[in-house]
């Protein structure tokens with residue numbers, strides 16, 4: 001990416017908003033001593049992440065904010081913005097691809113500074129990452145300080161090598177390496193501190209894993225048991241249903257039988273009633289006949305009595321006859337005949 005614009009507002013001697021445009025080719029900034037040429041370099045260093053105020057020719061951060069003069073009030077904010085442009089779109093911190101990127105650093109009096117990329121607030125590290133990685137500025141830009149040109153001419157080859165390394169910001173990378181190694185050592189130390197805790201947690205995790213395994217096994221077994229129970233219950237249900245069906249069938253048969261027996265019983269009852277009726281008739285007739293028989297027997301008795309009377313009468317007649325015969329035979333003796341006759345009449 002190419003630096004195309006620099007914007008300063010309230011930064012050091014730049015009290016008013018100032019825009020500097022960098023066209024292709026060489027751009028020279030000229031001015032009398034103390035006009036602020038080096039302040040522009042400071043601004044570029046600052047926006048590119050310089051942390052050491054000493055390197056920006058100051059003692060404290062507030063030295064970067066316009067301090068004011070007889071004519072202009074001091075500023076409470078120092079702003080520096082840079083605009084980068086590229087023919088191709090460049091991925092910016094995973095926030096999308098852009099062909100122009102504006103980076104801004106703002107310092108408020110009494111506060112720390114903040115970075116913005118395309119008007120979104122970012123961390124200092126993110127801005128640094130953008131300059132070093134996305135914009136690849138470390139490979140393309142070098143700041144040669146005032147008076148360094150003369151010094152370069154007088155430098156030994158070793159010093160020149162050192163200067164080139166600085167220009168290529170190898171020093172930054174070396175510092176980064178040292179920082180990273182220190183960070184790594186710190187991380188290792190913390191890891192060592194964490195280790196026993198981690199081992200303890202691992203033990204707990206293993207225990208929990210075992211418990212989870214047991215629980216899962218238990219659940220599996222529970223499901224199997226449920227399935228078996230369902231199977232058993234289903235079989236039992238089928239058996240009971242078959243039994244119930246057979247009982248129902250038997251019950252229906254018995255009901256039919258009961259109905260038929262009932263009909264039979266009703267028929268027998270009807271027959272019995274009929275027979276009873278007939279029996280009553282027979283009894284009635286028997287009683288009638290008995291009565292008749294009594295009557296007949298009575299008549300027979302009377303007849304017998306009569307017959308006996310007739311018999312006696314007959315006997316009497318026969319006796320009378322005998323007497324009459326006697327009388328006849330004894331008529332000869334007149335007196336006696338009269339007597340016998342009387343007797344026969346009396347008998348009758």
Ligand code: ATP
Pocket residue numbers: 011012013031032033034035036037038039040062063064065066067068146
């Ligand atoms: P030379 O060519 O002599 O080095 P120069 O053009 O580089 O000069 P600078 O060093 O950039 O000039 O600017 C120095 C000027 O900036 C001084 O006048 C100084 O008072 C002014 N200055 C620096 N810091 C501030 C500030 N915080 N507020 C107001 N003015 C400031």
